[in-house]
Amino acid sequence: MKLAIDQIPEDLWVFGYGSLLWRPGFAFLEKHPARVTGLHRSLCVYSFVHRGTPEKPGLVLGLDRGGACRGIAFRVAAADRAATIAYLREREQATSVYLEVLRNVTLLGNPERRIEALTYVVDRGHPQYAGKLSIEQRLHLIRQGHGRSGPNPDYVLSTVAELERLGCRDAELHALAERLKSAA
DSSP: OOOOGGGOSSOEEEEESSHHHHOOOSOOSEEEEEEEEEEEEEEEEEESSSSOOSSSOEEEEEEEEEEEEEEEEEEEOGGGHHHHHHHHHHHHOSSOOEEEEEEEEEEOSSSOEEEEEEEEEEOTTSTTBOOSOOHHHHHHHHHHOEETTEEHHHHHHHHHHHHHHTTOOOHHHHHHHHHHHHHO
16 A cells, blocks of 8 residues: 555655745755756746736746756655645645646755655646746736735745845746836
């Protein structure tokens, strides 16, 4: 019998690529710069809860197919595993737009090492999957978005600031951030 992800009696790794970078919201033992391959960070999810509403959606990040994504891997103590997963499900799965998967992630360093991490990947079949939008469409959604977790522009700018602290540049996000800053 295979144990459910929240019942495995081992430390848990969680891969963060968006707001988890700057606001994980759970206790962790350590964090490392990390990379996942085969997926890339993209503003491809209409936000109806945290950064928008169904009437005025915002736009948030998802991991979508192709490329690679740098982020942070957080190691959570085995004793906190079930509570952390419950917290993440409430936070990330408010509308079930993400698939909860265990994914191979590379911890960056010398030497690099591979771990398996809980990762939230966009469900392309979900109605909130926005796909690839023009920069003007993305800016409109971000500027109008405001939800339970605050204004959508704050989400984008906070993510860009944390990526910069990590020494990472995301061309799409940085271009949007520059446009948001210049309009402020």
